[in-house]
Amino acid sequence: MVDESLIEGRPGFPGTAPSAGGMGGMGGFDNPPMIMDYAQALNQALREEMRRDPRVYLIGEDIVLGVPFGVTKGLADEFGPDRVLNAPISEAAIVGSALGAALTGLVPVVDMHFADFVTCAMDEVVNQIAKSRYMFGGQVSCPLVLRMPYGIGRSAGGHHSNSVEAWFLNTPGLKLCMPSTPADARGLMKTAIRDPDPVLLFEHRGLYRLTGEVPEDETLVPLGAADVKRPGRDVTVIATARMVHESLAAARRLAGDGIDVEVVDPRSLVPLDRDTLAASVRKTNRVVIAEEGPMRGSAGTWLAWVVMEECFDDLDAPIVRVAAPNIPIPFSPPLETFAMPAANDVVAAVHQVLK
Amino acid sequence: MVDESLIEGRPGFPGTAPSAGGMGGMGGFDNPPMIMDYAQALNQALREEMRRDPRVYLIGEDIVLGVPFGVTKGLADEFGPDRVLNAPISEAAIVGSALGAALTGLVPVVDMHFADFVTCAMDEVVNQIAKSRYMFGGQVSCPLVLRMPYGIGRSAGGHHSNSVEAWFLNTPGLKLCMPSTPADARGLMKTAIRDPDPVLLFEHRGLYRLTGEVPEDETLVPLGAADVKRPGRDVTVIATARMVHESLAAARRLAGDGIDVEVVDPRSLVPLDRDTLAASVRKTNRVVIAEEGPMRGSAGTWLAWVVMEECFDDLDAPIVRVAAPNIPIPFSPPLETFAMPAANDVVAAVHQVLK
Amino acid sequence: MYAGMVRVRSFEERVRELFAGGRIPGFTHTSIGQEAIAVGVATALAEDDYVLSTHRGHGHLVAKGGSLRGLMAELYGKATGICHGKGGSMHIADVSVGYLGANGVLASGCVVAPGVGLAIKRRGSAQVVLTFFGDGAANRGPFHEGVNMAALWKLPVLFLCENNRWASTTAHALSTAGGSIAARAAGYGIPGESADGNDVLAVWDAVSRAAERARRGDGPSLIEAHTIRWVGHFEGDAQLYRSKDEVAEGRQKDPIARLRASLEALGLLDEAHAARIHEAVAGEIEDAVAYAEASPLPAPDDALTDLFVHYPWRE
Amino acid sequence: MYAGMVRVRSFEERVRELFAGGRIPGFTHTSIGQEAIAVGVATALAEDDYVLSTHRGHGHLVAKGGSLRGLMAELYGKATGICHGKGGSMHIADVSVGYLGANGVLASGCVVAPGVGLAIKRRGSAQVVLTFFGDGAANRGPFHEGVNMAALWKLPVLFLCENNRWASTTAHALSTAGGSIAARAAGYGIPGESADGNDVLAVWDAVSRAAERARRGDGPSLIEAHTIRWVGHFEGDAQLYRSKDEVAEGRQKDPIARLRASLEALGLLDEAHAARIHEAVAGEIEDAVAYAEASPLPAPDDALTDLFVHYPWRE
Ligand SMILES: Cc1ncc(C[n+]2csc(CCOP(=O)(O)OP(=O)(O)O)c2C)c(N)n1
C-alpha cells in the first residue's frame, strides 16, 4: 500500500529541488531503502536494469544531470557517457535513433522530457516503432521504452500538460503502462525494459515526489495485471496514475458516509487486465472511471467501453466518468484547478453513480 | 440519398486515372452537374470558396496537378500559383505555415496528401493550431482546414492506411468532420472553409470515385448535424465515411430478412449531434457502431460512450461495434480484406445486437 | 535603445523576485544578459512587423512595445492578463504589437513564420516577420523545413538564433555539429550572419540589413546572435553544469553597460539622464506590478471560454 | 557490377509488367534508370553493412543481395514473401542482408540511421549504415536532425540522396532552396559530395571513400547522386509534369550501357559474355516470378500474427 501522506495535497511540479528521499549526490541504492519516492524508484529500476543488461542505454535531453525531474540523476556517473546520452534537441532523431538501435542489438530507454514533445517524433513512434516488427513479418523485434513524463499541475500551461496516452492506445503495436506508486513504477519500468516490444511508460510528473514502500528484492510488475489499490463493496473506481491517489482520498472521505469504494488501477492499458476489472464490476455493479485526460475520446472512454463489453448486464447504473474538460490546460491556478480532475470530482461521481 | 451503385464493390484507390465524371482537363464546373463524384464535389467546393473569398488558398504536395486523388485538379489554372501552392516535402512547414497565415489574414486549406503524414506535423496541429486561440485568450482566430485523405484499401500498406481521427477527437481545439457522400463532401468542405476555427476534414480515399447527387445551389452542411442516411425501426447503425455505405449495403441485405435498419451518419465528430443520435437510439433501442479505425480507443469508442451517456436506459442490448482489429493495416489483399471492416461485419453485428 | 534594455532587464529582475516570492506561478525563463538582442531586433523592426518568440520571451515582448501591465498580469495568472491567464509566461501573445506568441515547444516558430510571410506577400505590404529561436532549438527539424520554405519562396522572414551557449544543461558545442548555426544558411542559398549579441548596435545593424533585404523581396536571412545568459535556464535552476566564470564573462560584457559607455563617450547620455531613465522604467514596472497585484484572478469556469469562436458547443 | 545493374533493371521491368497485368497489388515505385546508385552503393558496402531504404527500394534490396524469390513473393502479397505479405513494396525488409526496410514515410531513415550507428559503435565493429533518401525527402526535418546527430557523435552513417530531379510532380528546383543538397553538409561540418549517379563507378568510389572514413571513426558523409528516373513516379503516373526529353536524356545516359561500353573498351566484357549475364539474370527473375506465382496467399487471419513477440494478447 502506498504512503498516502501526499494524497490530499495537490502533487507538485518538482523542479530540481533535492528530493525528500535524499537521492542527492549519492549516486546509488545498493541497499534499497524500504521507502523511496516515485522518481527514486524509477532511478533504481534503470540502474538495476543497466547493471543487468549492457545493451540498455538511456537517451534524451539533459538526462546526465537528470533535469528537470531527477529520474536519471547519477546514472551517468556509474554508466558513463556511452550509456547515458545527452542528445541535441532533436526529438525525431532521439526517438528514430532508438528504433535503429533496437533493431540492431541495443535496448534504448528514451526520455521524452515531457510527453507533450512526442508530437515532435510522432511518425517515429506510430509509423516506425509501432509497425516495424509487424510490417517486416516478424523479422525483427523492437525492444525499447519511451518514458513519457506527463500530467497536469503547477501551472505548466498548454504545452507541458497534455495527456496523450489515448493516441497510443489507438495505435496498434505499442504497449502502454501508467504506474501510480513507487513500487509499481519500479516494477513496471523493469518489465518494460525486459519486454521485447516497444513500451510507453507514462510517468506522472505530479507523483515523482510521492513516497511509498518498495520491495527490497527485485519485483517485476507484469504488464496486463491490474491492482486493487483498495478493496470495497459498493462502487468500483477505475483510476490511472495520479487519479488513483485522488480516488483513494475520495474513498476515505466516502467511507465516512458509509460508502465502501473499491479502487482498481489497471497499471497497464495495453495489455489490459480485463478480468480484474470485470471481477470488481461484477461485485459492485457500479462504476466510476477517473483519469486526467480530456473527456472526449480519452483512455477512460476506452475503459468505459471495456466495462460495457464485459459487464453490460452487471451494471446497475450508467458508468460515470471523471476527466478533464475538452480544453487545453490553462495556466492560471484557478483555471488549472478547474481543469484538473481531483478527489472532489470522484466523490461527486460516486454519489451520482449511487443515485 | 446517395447513388449506391458502388457500394457493394470495395471502393478503390484511384491513382490518377481520369475520373468517371469526366472532370479531366475541363478545369471548371460552372454549371454543376446533378451527379458528380466525391472528388469532384470537393473540387467544386474549393473552387466556389476560392471564388467567393480571396483569402482562401491551397497548400500541399503535388496539388497543382492534383496528384494522387484529383481533388485539386484544375484549380491552379483558375487561381494561379499564389493560391495553389505546391510545397516542398516539409509537412511541418506546410502545416505550421498555415497557422501563421491564418493568424495574419489568410484562410489556408492544407492537403495532408495522406492523413498518415500528419504524424510529420503533429506538434503543429495539436500544440500550435489547436491551442493558439485558447492560450492567447481569444486574441486570434485560426480559420484553416486540414484535408485528411485517409482510409484502408487497395493494398496501400501500413504507412498509407492509418485512421487517425481518434487522436484529434482527443485534442481539444479542433473540429472534425468525415463526409460520406459527394453532397456532404461539398457541403462540409464549404462550411469548414467558412468556419473561423481549425477544421480537420477526413476524406475517405475509397470514396473519391463514388458518385451521387449534389444540389445545384450552394448548400452548406452545418457542423454538428448528423444525417439519417436510411430510416429504420429495428436497429440503429451509427457509421462514418466508407462504413456508411457498407452499412447501407448491410441494411439492404438485412431488409430481406425483415430487419429494418436505420443508418445514422454523424458527419461531424466535433461538434457532435448528440440529439439525432439519441433520437434514433430511443426509437430502435439497439445500436451498432461501424467505423474503419482500430477497435481500441477509436472514434467509435467515443460514439459508444456518448450513446451510453445519452441513452443508457433505452438500450435493450449491449452496443456492438464494428472496427478494424488492433493491427497495422497489412499489404496483401487477403490480409487487408481481413483487417478492413465491411458490410458482412455490419450484418453480423446487427444479428448479434438483436439476439 | 538604452531605455529599452533597462526596461527588459528591470522587468526580468522583478519577475525573478516575484517568482521567488511565490507571486508568479509556473515555469519562468528570464532573459537577463540577453537584452541587446530583444532590443536590437525591436529597434530594427517597424511597429507593424511581426515577431514569433520562444519560452524565453518576456524581453521580446517588452522590447516590441507590449503592455507591461498586460504582460505582468498574465504572468500572475490574472484575469486582466493579455491572455486572461490562459497563457502564462510560455504561451503569451500580444497581437496588438505584432507579437504572435511565445512558445513552449522549441523551434515551432520556424515553421509558423513562413506562413506569416505568405500573408504579408499576398497583401503586398512591406512588413516582415522575425522568428526567435535558441541555439538548442536550431537542431530541431522545423528549423530546416522553415528556412528552406522561406528561402525557396523568397518570403520576408528573418530567422534569429539567440545563441546563449546552452540549451538548458547542454552546451552548444555538444549539440550542434559544425558549431556554427549561421553557417547553415549557405546550404539554403541565403545570407547567414554571426552577430555580437551583447552589442545592441550590432544586432540592430544585422537585423536592419536583413529586414531591408526582405522588404525588397529578396527573401530571408539567418542571424546568429551570440550572447550569455546570466541566470539559470529557468527560475530554480541550480546551474551545476557551468562555471561561475561564464556568468562573470557575461557581466563583463553587459550590453547595457556597454551601450551606456558608448553613449557617454559620445556625450549622448549622462549620469542624470540615465538616472531619469532608470527611474522612469522602475515606475512603469512598479505600476505593472501594482496593476497585476490588484487585478482579480479569473473565475474558475472562465477556463471554458476562448476555445472556439462560437462558444459553446454542445460538448 | 554489370550483372548487378542488369538484375535491378530486369527485376524492375518485370515488376512493371506484372503490375500492369494485375499480378502485383498496391503502390509500386520502380527505379529504372537509377540502377547505378543501388549497385554502386551495394558494391562499396560490405555484406554486413546496413542499408535503410525508401519507397523506391526494390533496386536497393536486389543489389544488396536480397532473395529475389522472397522479394517477388512479397510484392505479390504471398505467404512466402519476406514479410509474409504484411509489408509489400513500400515496407519490405530483409534483415538477413542488412536491409532494414523500405519506408512509406519519406526521410524517416535519416533519423533511424544514427541509432544503427550507435549500435555499431557500441559493439565496436567496422560496420557502417547507409540511408537512402530522395531529393524531395531531403526537405523534411529528419534530414536535419539525423545529419546533425550523426555528425555530432561521429557515427558511421552515410547519407545518400538519390536526386532524380523530381519529387513526384514537383521539380527539384522548386522544392530545394539553394539547389544543392550536398552543399548542406558543410553546415554540419561533414563532407558533402555530388556524384554522377548514372556512373556506377563514381557512386562506388564516393561511397567507398565515405565508408572508409566512417569505419575509421571519422563520422558521417553526405553524398548526392544525380540521376534520372525513366518511368513514372509510381506505376500509373501519367507524367504530365515533365517533357519526354528528360527521359530521352536518361536513356542516353543509361548507366548500364555506359558501364558496358567501358568494360568492352577495356576488353573485360564481350557480346557473348553480356548475353550470358542477361540470360542468367532473366533466369533468376523468372524463377522468382514462378516462385511467387506458385506460392499460396496468406490465410486471412495471419493478419493477427507478428505484432508483438508474445502473441496473442488478450486484446
Ligand atoms: C520540442 C521541445 N523539446 C524540449 C523542450 C524542453 N526545453 C525547454 S527549453 C530547453 C532548452 C532550450 O535551449 P535553447 O533553444 O538554446 O534556448 P534557451 O533556453 O537557451 O534560450 C529545453 C530542452 C521543449 N520545450 N520543446
Ligand SMILES: Cc1ncc(C[n+]2csc(CCOP(=O)(O)OP(=O)(O)O)c2C)c(N)n1
Ligand atoms: C512524409 C511523406 N510525405 C509525402 C509522401 C508522399 N510521397 C511519396 S513519394 C513522394 C515524392 C518523393 O520524392 P523524392 O524524395 O525525390 O523520391 P523519388 O520518388 O524521386 O525517388 C511523395 C511526396 C510520403 N510518402 N511521405
Ligand SMILES: [Mg+2]
Ligand atoms: Mg540556448
Ligand SMILES: [Mg+2]
Ligand atoms: Mg526524387
